[in-house]
Amino acid sequence: MKWAALIVVVALGVAAIITPQPPEPVPAADPGSNAPPVAVCGVDESSSRSTTVAVGSTVDGQAQLTVFAGGSAVGLAEFTTGTSGSASIPIDDVAAVGQAAALVEFPTADSAAASVLTGGGSAAAEICSQVPERQVIIGGGSTVEGTGFEVQLINPYSAEAVADIRVTSESGREENELLNSITVPPRDSVIVDMANVLPGRAHLVLSIETSRGSVVAVARSDLADDSAIWRAVAPGESWYAVVPSLDGRRELIVASGALTDVEYQIDVYGPAGIEEAAIEGVLSAGGQDVIDVSAFSEAPAAFRVIAAGPVAVFTRLSSNTGMGMTAGSPVEAGAWLLPGAGTIPLFRGRLVMVNVGLDVAEVTVSEVRDRSRSRVVTIEAGQVLQLDLDDSVSDGVTLVSDGLLVPMWVMRSGPAIAVSGGTPLGSE
Numbered sequence: 001m002k003w004a005a006l007i008v009v010v011a012l013g014v015a016a017i018i019t020p021q022p023p024e025p026v027p028a029a030d031p032g033s034n035a036p037p038v039a040v041c042g043v044d045e046s047s048s049r050s051t052t053v054a055v056g057s058t059v060d061g062q063a064q065l066t067v068f069a070g071g072s073a074v075g076l077a078e079f080t081t082g083t084s085g086s087a088s089i090p091i092d093d094v095a096a097v098g099q100a101a102a103l104v105e106f107p108t109a110d111s112a113a114a115s116v117l118t119g120g121g122s123a124a125a126e127i128c129s130q131v132p133e134r135q136v137i138i139g140g141g142s143t144v145e146g147t148g149f150e151v152q153l154i155n156p157y158s159a160e161a162v163a164d165i166r167v168t169s170e171s172g173r174e175e176n177e178l179l180n181s182i183t184v185p186p187r188d189s190v191i192v193d194m195a196n197v198l199p200g201r202a203h204l205v206l207s208i209e210t211s212r213g214s215v216v217a218v219a220r221s222d223l224a225d226d227s228a229i230w231r232a233v234a235p236g237e238s239w240y241a242v243v244p245s246l247d248g249r250r251e252l253i254v255a256s257g258a259l260t261d262v263e264y265q266i267d268v269y270g271p272a273g274i275e276e277a278a279i280e281g282v283l284s285a286g287g288q289d290v291i292d293v294s295a296f297s298e299a300p301a302a303f304r305v306i307a308a309g310p311v312a313v314f315t316r317l318s319s320n321t322g323m324g325m326t327a328g329s330p331v332e333a334g335a336w337l338l339p340g341a342g343t344i345p346l347f348r349g350r351l352v353m354v355n356v357g358l359d360v361a362e363v364t365v366s367e368v369r370d371r372s373r374s375r376v377v378t379i380e381a382g383q384v385l386q387l388d389l390d391d392s393v394s395d396g397v398t399l400v401s402d403g404l405l406v407p408m409w410v411m412r413s414g415p416a417i418a419v420s421g422g423t424p425l426g427s428e
Contacts, residue, residue, distance in 0.1 A: 061107025361403025
């Protein structure tokens with residue numbers, strides 16, 4: 001695979017101080033008889049694409065990745081997060097599978113994982129889910145001609161699960177018996193091809209409700225030679241989303257998880273700080289609004305969505321031949337893990353973060369690898385900062401700040417776009 005170099009210009013006027021390696025993670029405590037903290041990742045191994053699961057942690061400890069399908073484990077890898085607190089596990093070194101799932105057992109609860117898919121001119125990334133929810137939302141789906149859209153329902157447990165998918169499109173509530181009472185066997189996953197079930201829809205919102213057991217849901221979409229993956233999230237009333245500068249379309253998607261109309265407002269963070277209630281709207285029951293971010297500014301931006309009912313928020317980046325999507329964050333925090341963020345061979349990444357606090361924030365940005373690098377940057381209150389990441393391959397990024405942040409990362413090469421958020425530590 002040959003990747004074109006990613007070239008970006010960041011002119012935000014912040015001081016970056018190069019410092020020694022970040023403090024080494026402490027050895028993991030003996031977990032005793034407690035069940036280990038875990039994450040569930042969708043993986044895809046084929047002739048045209050491959051998945052790497054990136055892991056970040058605050059400790060140097062033992063971890064394990066299990067690929068499962070058809071009711072059993074089909075591959076296992078034991079590894080250590082090492083002195084950098086990170087690791088990257090290529091799935092093709094663990095198991096030869098198509099679309100399947102992986103269970104990551106962490107050395108400590110302060111850990112996170114992400115799936116990074118590359119190959120065939122495409123790239124995609126998303127944080128792995130750690131806690132199954134009874135109801136989750138997927139927004140931003142489309143089955144118009146030339147666009148593939150699939151939902152993977154993953155059951156990592158030993159008991160059978162049953163889920164229903166409620167779908168709303170531009171035509172209103174959709175009914176199809178194939179979306180009712182979907183059985184997901186234990187230690188397995190089910191792929192629902194929405195392009196076959198409901199073809200020709202431009203705007204799909206899926207509400208997935210589990211009536212028995214637990215499932216994790218992951219969406220996949222294909223556009224031309226590129227692909228995107230994004231996780232379903234539990235609906236809430238407050239969300240943050242961060243958007244980089246990018247040639248192409250930049251969109252904020254607000255999707256409803258309610259059975260009635262929901263009012264919302266959006267505060268916009270940009271170079272001049274925060275503009276409260278810059279956008280106001282009403283979501284129809286189960287519907288979504290798609291907001292063109294570039295209508296406000298071509299610069300990096302961030303948004304806070306406050307709703308009167310349950311909604312979910314997603315960021316979509318796209319061009320005529322590529323796309324990337326990621327879920328927003330319901331929280332702000334002073335410390336974050338962004339596994340997978342950074343650079344893969346010939347494919348450079350960028351970090352974008354917003355200071356949602358009331359004071360200037362000092363942030364230590366650590367790119368974690370065998371020879372980690374840290375730098376300290378400052379961000380004014382209410383402002384958004386975009387940074388180029390090193391051209392050295394890394395397993396991810398760790399952020400530690402004296403203020404409250406919300407970050408995301410993006411990488412692009414040619415038509416391929418990958419974008420993902422992070423996992424907060426000690427969220428408030």
